[in-house]
Amino acid sequence: MSKRRTFSREYKLEAVKKVVEQGLSFAQVARDLQIRDTLIHSWKKTFQNDGTLQNEVTQSTSVEAELKRLRIENRQLKIERDILKKATAFFAKENN
Numbered sequence: 879m880s881k882r883r884t885f886s887r888e889y890k891l892e893a894v895k896k897v898v899e900q901g902l903s904f905a906q907v908a909r910d911l912q913i914r915d916t917l918i919h920s921w922k923k924t925f926q927n928d929g930t931l932q933n934e935v936t937q938s939t940s941v942e943a944e945l946k947r948l949r950i951e952n953r954q955l956k957i958e959r960d961i962l963k964k965a966t967a968f969f970a971k972e973n974n
Contacts, residue, residue: 897922
């Protein structure tokens with residue numbers, strides 16, 4: 879007889895997050911993890927009922943939004959830095 883597999887809470891949450899955040903189907907995630915898709919359905923329902931899923935999705939969404947904002951700011955700062963470098967080189971040539 880095969881031994882019954884047990885999964886950690888983090889493992890279950892990551893499987894459910896693949897469905898919710900990445901938009902993968904239950905069947906695809908189940909195939910990748912070599913489990914039944916009904917398990918993922920039940921895990922999702924459990925996480926929805928206890929509020930864990932909402933907290934995790936909101937938290938990761940805010941992190942993604944912050945990352946996007948920082949990337950835009952970083953791009954802007956690089957443009958400004960390049961302009962200042964060119965201006966410095968221009969005025970250095972003009973003084974000579």
